[in-house]
Amino acid sequence: MMSTANLLVELFVEELPPKALKKLGDSFAQLIADALRAQGLAGEGAVTPFASPRRLGVHIAGVAAKAADKAVRIKLMPVAVGLTPEGQPSPALLKKLAASGLPADAPLERALDGKAEALFANTVQPGASLAQGLQQALNDMLKALPIPKVMSYQLADGWTNVHFVRPAHGLVALHGADRVPVSLLGLEAGTTTRGHRFEALDPLVTVPHADAYADTLRSRGAVIASFAERREAIRGQLQAAGAKLGLTPIDDEALLDEVTALVERPNVLTCAFEEEFLAVPQECLILTMKANQKYFPLLDAQGKLTRHFLVVSNIAPDDASAVVQGNERVVRPRLADAKFFYDQDRKKTLAERVPGLAKVVYHGSLGSQGERAERVRAIAHAIVNQLRTATVPFTVDAKDQFDVLDSKVQQAAQLAKADLLTDMVGEFPELQGIMGAYYARHEGLRDGVAIAIEDHYKPRFAGDALPRNHTGTVLALADKLETLVGLFGIGQLPTGDKDPFALRRHALGVIRILMEKNLPLSLPELVRAGLQAFPEGMLTHASAADDLLHFAYERLTGALREQGYSAQEVDAVIALRPSPWGDIPKRLAAVRAFAALPESASLAAANKRVGNILKKSDEAPVALNDALLQEPAEAQLAAALRAAAAQAQPLFEQGDYAASLQALAVLKAPVDAFFDAVMVNADDAALRANRLALLRGLHEAMNRVADLSRLAH
Structure with a gap:
């Protein structure tokens, strides 16, 4: 039994990039552990990563001092090459044996290797020592x-x-209490590291044992080495500091990660700024505090920003007043800048900024932001008209419903991009749309228009909220469609993992809006409206529409599978290209319920067979003639189909897809009997055409909700 002990490796470096630290720390630990396991030096013992601003480390449990020896079978060469006609080793074989570290008289084995006989040597490969491994x-x-x-x-x-990534200044490698003689980046492994720059009790911290690393560094070096432990310590301190004031620190996991990567010994302090700055929209203040200063704003019970904020300091002096005052002094100019931008921006209306969009390039092949805004207006107008004439009624809560909606949409579309020319959005691009809404309300514009200006970017990311009103919904759809149609129209399609214009995100936004808002809109018609908004000759990619529809359906298929639907269920529904998309979840649920019926497998197989028969037929469709139903099985199927369809059709029209599909389950027996007893391709042309008409009716009835043949195994 090989002796084992726990292993500690630490690389001490200069300050690491904070946004990359967690990934670097996890990878450092896992890569070393995986390599040791591959060499037989480590088992499945716990792997604990360490990562602080100035160190990467790992603690691995149960590491052997030497890997076990391993029996190996080495293929040398074909017998015809390795042995002379007299059966003696050839020069080539002797050279190969020497290269493999084997003696010239090593026992060899002859065995078939494919069609030829080859020479093999069985030997024992010594296990690597821990230092080597x-x-x-x-x-x-x-x-x-x-x-x-x-x-x-x-x-x-x-x-x-x-x-x-940064200059390295120290390496520690301990197997239990023993130093492991390894080197890295010109450094020889030792047993000492450095602690906190200012608060360590000793300038050099000696680690006596691999298992004492974290505790020694904490007690002698004033450093919490574990990223996860440090992160939770900060979270706890933030919540406790907020609770003292009856306030809640803003929830931002990315900021928490970044701050964890900036400090070795966190100490949360409470600061405040002047009340007058709260007149500025809180999104501006929150963003400047988080992005520029890494502060945690404090919110009241209503989610409103207060003048208090929290700082995560890397030092813990007895009197922290100087640190607090320093942070309050530093944040003041940032907030003053935000207030200045806000005051200056309001001196000019959004409408007055619109002409300036003509000077802002959107894309070299697609013109300016001004031209883009006009295209979005045209697409939005077309969407309103599609809603107006939809076969499924769409209700708008307003007098003169669609005219009022169109008026709001046109106004919002004209102004939606104007805030790109404001000082605030120039400084903080993340606030586009949000500031437009504030400035619109300041000008006294209708609240529905202001909300639409903010919401037309939604959903901005996976899981983001959708637009809150009809105006914002139409404008968001139009904006995303203009982007998709324009870039597909000039051949700028995403490739592999490259998607510089975030077209996948735009497509998923369209999918979510159409499905979750249950809009009675057809994607092909929307794409057509998008194409018509561009001037002739601007879009040069001939297959843009087909490529975009294929892309959208691929994204839809992927999104539905991520929601837990099987590939067969999704394919069965999407194969019909159903519209509206709001029905898709109901159709999927109906397909899942149908697939659970005992009759489903037989009916799906029959449906696939019917589809194949109809595909091969090139005869013109005819109406079913009862007088030509000669065989009892075909007459029984026709009668059963009429009865089932009469029950299923109204359920389908009411949107009860599950009940509609289940009403067809009674067709299993007559369908099976039909295929057992009836020859579809009869010699008599009239009989053949009539039987094809019966199958065509069956195929149509069974595939209203989904293409059930996709469920056949």
């Missing part, structure tokens, strides 16, 4: 670590250049 693991880790940007720097000898 860990050195290999460190070398491999260095090549695979996901470094965002590599730095080059010289070692102390003044000649050797090395490459890493």
